[in-house]
Amino acid sequence: MTKLTAVGVRSAKKPGKHYDGGGLFLLIRSSGSKSWVLRTTINGKRRDLGLGGYPMFALAEARAKAAEYRKIARQGRDPVALCSTALPTVREAADAVIEIHAAKWKPGGLSEKHWRSSLSNYVFPKIGSKPIDEVNSADVMACLAPIWHSHSTTARRVLQRLSSIMRWSIAQGFREDNPADDRITAALGSNAKRAQHLQALHHTQVAAALAKVRDSSVYPTVRLAFEFAVLTATRSGEARGARWKEINQPEALWEIPAVRMKGGRPHRAPLSAQALEVLATAREYETESGLLFPREDGREWPAWKMSKLAADLDLGGTLHGMRSAFRDWCSESGVVREVAEACLAHQVANAAERAYARSDLISVRREVMNSWATYLTGS
Numbered sequence: 306m307t308k309l310t311a312v313g314v315r316s317a318k319k320p321g322k323h324y325d326g327g328g329l330f331l332l333i334r335s336s337g338s339k340s341w342v343l344r345t346t347i348n349g350k351r352r353d354l355g356l357g358g359y360p361m362f363a364l365a366e367a368r369a370k371a372a373e374y375r376k377i378a379r380q381g382r383d384p385v386a387l388c389s390t391a392l393p394t395v396r397e398a399a400d401a402v403i404e405i406h407a408a409k410w411k412p413g414g415l416s417e418k419h420w421r422s423s424l425s426n427y428v429f430p431k432i433g434s435k436p437i438d439e440v441n442s443a444d445v446m447a448c449l450a451p452i453w454h455s456h457s458t459t460a461r462r463v464l465q466r467l468s469s470i471m472r473w474s475i476a477q478g479f480r481e482d483n484p485a486d487d488r489i490t491a492a493l494g495s496n497a498k499r500a501q502h503l504q505a506l507h508h509t510q511v512a513a514a515l516a517k518v519r520d521s522s523v524y525p526t527v528r529l530a531f532e533f534a535v536l537t538a539t540r541s542g543e544a545r546g547a548r549w550k551e552i553n554q555p556e557a558l559w560e561i562p563a564v565r566m567k568g569g570r571p572h573r574a575p576l577s578a579q580a581l582e583v584l585a586t587a588r589e590y591e592t593e594s595g596l597l598f599p600r601e602d603g604r605e606w607p608a609w610k611m612s613k614l615a616a617d618l619d620l621g622g623t624l625h626g627m628r629s630a631f632r633d634w635c636s637e638s639g640v641v642r643e644v645a646e647a648c649l650a651h652q653v654a655n656a657a658e659r660a661y662a663r664s665d666l667i668s669v670r671r672e673v674m675n676s677w678a679t680y681l682t683g684s
Contacts, residue, residue: 311364314339329371331359338481340438341367345378354384355392355436361478392479395440395470396433399424402473409569423463427452437474442484446492457496464489505626508634511535512681514620514627523614529587530598531611534624536580536678538631538648540567541611541624547597557581558667572650575671577678631677638676644669 309325317323317339323331328344341356356362356370374384393401403420410416424433432444445467452460467485474480506514518531534544543561551560559574566572576584584597592603600606611624622630628649635645646652647666 309364314359314364325364325368327371327375329356329367331367334441334482338438340480341370343371343374345375347378347383348381352378355438357392358438358478358480392436392438394434395437396424396429398437398470398474398479399428399466402470405473406469419462420466423459424466427459427463428467437470438480440471440480440484442488442492445485445489449489450493453493453496460496505629506620506622508630508637508680510621511627511630512683514618514622515681517618517620518614521614521618523617524601526587526590526598526600527606527610527614529583529590530606531614531624533580533583533587533598534611535627535631536577536583536681537574537674538628538677539574539650540628541608542567543572545598545606545608545611548595549591549597550595552576552584552597557671566650568650568652570650570652573665573667574650575667575674577675579678579682579684580674634677634680635673640673641669644673648673 309323309331314323314331317331317333318337320333320335322342323333325331330342330344331339332342333339339359341359341362343354343356345352345354354374356367356374359367362370377384399420403417406420407417428448431448432440435444445464448467449460449464452463454460464485468483471480471483471485475483515532515535518528521528530544530547533539533547534541537544537559539561543565546565547559547561551562552558553560557576559576559580561572561574563569563571587597590599592599594603594605596603596605598606615623632645632649635648640648644666648670
């Protein structure tokens with residue numbers, strides 16, 4: 306049998322197994338990716354052991370690794386279990402990627418839980434123990450096909466997470482292609498659903514909705530959190546998780562740290578006189594937790610509580626929809642687009658323009674929020 310050469314390995318393109326001898330062969334997949342495999346026997350059982358991808362592992366390195374594995378196998382031991390250079394499984398690769406992403410996720414958030422849950426439910430049972438370099442598009446389709454149309458949002462997120470894992474594997478040199486790329490959506494077909502926007506009131510109806518909230522019998526800090534979010538045009542999570550240490554009373558500012566913002570950037574929200582009145586009332590319910598609007602047990606209210614309040618009172622819109630009403634009011638009141646978007650903590654313009662837009666427009670935003678509060682309360 307003619308052995309492989311370094312030049313031959315580099316130029317080889319035909320899919321299949323290209324043998325070097327001693328059980329070592331170069332496996333070329335239909336995608337064009339190349340990886341080294343050693344076929345050997347361990348305790349009487351034939352095994353195909355992945356040695357790594359090419360060109361990360363050159364021919365000489367693959368031969369040396371194969372020799373090491375054969376020696377271990379002759380001793381009746383498992384070389385994959387003993388050698389730290391063995392390629393990670395899909396589950397191990399996922400752990401590594403999650404650890405990298407965790408640095409940018411909000412502390413106490415659900416991102417890691419969602420990643421692990423979706424992968425544990427739909428990926429690991431099928432390919433979790435498979436070496437990362439052996440995963441192909443058919444494997445990915447096998448994970449996603451059962452849920453592609455019945456649980457389309459979950460399926461798309463699983464695909465995105467698998468794609469991230471595969472891109473990490475490429476960067477590590479474990480493989481050369483991404484089997485979770487656009488081929489999957491092309492093969493399974495579109496599963497996109499028509500966007501359903503959160504229900505929003507017209508801005509002329511927000512004042513009446515707030516009056517309903519104030520008159521409701523729900524626990525006081527729920528009412529206060531809802532009103533505070535509307536007056537500051539902030540998101541539910543930002544208001545529910547607000548803490549007293551974020552309030553700059555002398556300057557009438559709410560300084561929200563980046564870790565609690567959806568966009569990952571700190572935000573200064575100017576506080577109107579009406580918003581400050583809400584805070585004054587909230588002081589009556591202050592606990593050791595430091596939350597502005599704590600539950601009776603001192604913990605943060607869950608998101609569904611605000612949604613339930615809006616539904617129970619038949620407000621005709623969600624709390625998030627109040628932000629949309631604010632944006633419409635800005636447009637009809639002649640507020641400059643950049644200022645309106647800054648009030649909502651939206652990132653505007655392209656990267657070059659943002660480099661010159663150093664100001665957060667706090668002074669003009671304060672005027673806008675004061676006008677909005679007056680519009681809602683009539684005072």
